Amino acid sequence: MSIPGQEAADALVRRIGVSIDPDLLVLALTHRSFAYEAGGLPTNERLEFLGDSVLGIVVTDHLYHAHPDLPEGELAKMRAACVSQKSLAAIARQISLGPCVLLGKGETSTGGHNKDSILCDAFEAILGAVYLTHGIETSREVVLRLVGPSLAAAAKSGAALDWKTSLQERCAELGLPAPVYDVTGEGPDHARVFTARAMVDGQARGEGTGTAKKHAEQEAAAAAYASLETVDSQVDGVVA
Structure with missing residues (x-):
């Protein structure tokens, strides 16, 4: 053939x-x-x-x-x-x-x-x-x-290898609960776009989009990780 x-x-x-x-x-x-x-x-x-x-x-x-x-x-x-x-x-x-x-x-x-x-x-x-x-x-x-x-x-x-894992580890360092992801999708099946929000202790810390859920979640985790980089790791469970 x-x-x-x-x-x-x-x-x-x-x-x-x-x-x-x-x-x-x-x-x-x-x-x-x-x-x-x-x-x-x-x-x-x-x-x-x-x-x-x-x-x-x-x-x-x-x-x-x-x-x-x-x-x-x-x-x-x-x-x-x-x-x-x-x-x-x-x-x-x-x-x-x-x-x-x-x-x-x-x-x-x-x-x-x-x-x-x-x-x-x-x-x-x-x-x-x-x-x-x-x-x-x-x-x-x-x-x-x-x-x-x-x-x-x-x-x-470094952290960029797997943003979701890195974010989870960062939350643990800060005494925060593990992040959860709120994911929604729009568009037809062949061209669907997903939007994910990384929620840390009930607060949206990062958002991302992608053609697959896991890609949107990774992007949201990256944004959330960056936001938590400014948090004092000595503060026990309190997000600045």
């Missing part, structure tokens, strides 16, 4: 840096919306599942050996930052993956080629295809080359 836009797909493979079995490449690029409109073709979801696991073990192994003095909690934050939907979608854009993804008419008309969720899933599916074509060692090389900048940035990001 050939891919619409075969030249773009061939260029994508060159940017990935290793060959990929042609049938697996097509499968990795086949979004469920395209598969449905084409009469029930297989989708990239199984490859995405496999690629997610390949990505996880490679990143975890790298962090474990690269940071022997860090506790489990910090390693988990770094891993979460590197394999987040936002981070993987950014990598997908860097290798121009979006234009190669096979989408149905509805997803195409609503900008699906640039949606974080679709890009992230397709990137993980590509990693699954690389693994099935070459095995774990070549997959490791591809992951570390493409995700490497995110791994390096994560080592320097």
Whole structure:
């Protein structure tokens, strides 16, 4: 089976840096919306599942050996930052993956080629295809080359690795209850926008928006964390 836009797909493979079995490449690029409109073709979801696991073990192994003095909690934050939907979608854009993804008419008309969720899933599916074509060692090389900048940035990001966890830790330091999130959504399912408010001790401390609840919550947590940075940590449970 050939891919619409075969030249773009061939260029994508060159940017990935290793060959990929042609049938697996097509499968990795086949979004469920395209598969449905084409009469029930297989989708990239199984490859995405496999690629997610390949990505996880490679990143975890790298962090474990690269940071022997860090506790489990910090390693988990770094891993979460590197394999987040936002981070993987950014990598997908860097290798121009979006234009190669096979989408149905509805997803195409609503900008699906640039949606974080679709890009992230397709990137993980590509990693699954690389693994099935070459095995774990070549997959490791591809992951570390493409995700490497995110791994390096994560080592320097501190609280920004996981704003929700950092906010919870900050609240504990101040003797405040754990934050809760008030999330609302607007718009149709294919273009829904969520707004989150981070509530600390009954008070709204930060607000954020995003195309996924977790992204809106992270943005709200970042704003709330900044607001609490000015609070005297010696004040027992009192927000200034």
